[in-house]
Amino acid sequence: LQNYNVQYSIGHGGFGNVYKAEHRFTGQKVAIKFIEKKKIQNHSGMMKRVLQEVAIHSRLKHPSILEVYNYFEDAHYIYLILELCPHGDLNSKLKTLSCGFPEHEVRSYMQQIVDGIVYLQKHRILHRDLTLSNILISRHGTVKIADFGLATQLQDVNEKHFTMCGTPNYISPEVASRTSHGLESDVWSVGCMFYAMLTGKPPFDGEGVKETLERIKSGEYCMPDHVSSHAKHLIKSLLQMKPEDRLKLER
Structure with a gap:
């Protein structure tokens, strides 16, 4: 030191x-x-x-x-x-805006985040705490996935875990229900981040943790009119209730 x-x-x-x-x-x-x-x-x-x-x-x-x-x-x-990422995190930056980032900016962030998640999935790493607070902004303006405190190394791509952990607004239905979950739960979190970047808040945000978890388990959320049809389709593809139905991130 x-x-x-x-x-x-x-x-x-x-x-x-x-x-x-x-x-x-x-x-x-x-x-x-x-x-x-x-x-x-x-x-x-x-x-x-x-x-x-x-x-x-x-x-x-x-x-x-x-x-x-x-x-x-x-x-x-x-x-x-x-x-060192001197420009803070995406959540702090989002809070300075009235209603989300413009779509061209979100597109750039999403491409970088998805590339990082694909890399993690190839190495069978489940992050388990993907939130905008854990996406840092580098000195060049690029974004970096951080905080691997809840991450786990899977022995097999189909390995499942049962521990309930993560940030309530971003956890998947299977995690919220304390059932088995795997790499697909990170895909759900990507969908929540995508929605939040476009609208200003996560899709299942409730008055408290209990209400948020109930909304997640129901899978019901409202889509603002200003979101483009392409973005709506992508969000829907990521926020599928059944893990096997979620969009595969690898191109």
Whole structure:
């Protein structure tokens, strides 16, 4: 850590903070994620989850996925040296707008996100927390999939999981119903992100978590008139209730 000039906090979570930093010798600007060991050791299974996050994320190399440059630890923290995305995330950017991004901008974001998800699927990685808050904007204006804290490595493309996890507005019906789910649940999340980028909020957004989950399980949502017919068709193709009916992302 002494090789870095740690500057200020740019994000925080339940188990640590993310800081902007600069390498003292190369001048490279990075983000450093500090994961506090004391906090994760007090939560059952968290150390295993963090180590799994590091193992999965550190080996991913794709233009649409946030890069891990290095990782190490000391007695108090696990450190992830990450690519710096100085322009925040898509959710924060969306909140500055009155009703969503213009379609040409969404088209560009979607192409990059889908390319990244296809890469993950080829490597049998289920992200499980695809939200606009986890899509970061690089210094070049491109987008990067981040936060692999809930990601899991599947042994087979058809492997299923039963753990209910993720952000309520973006989880699939099978996750909300606590039934088996696989790679197709990430496709549903892509559909939710697509809808949110165009309209300003996720398709099943309710007054609270319970209402949101009920809406997801019913599969009913309203489509604003300003969304183009092509976009409506694509959203419908992604937000299919049966996982096997969802659009295949790979071209």
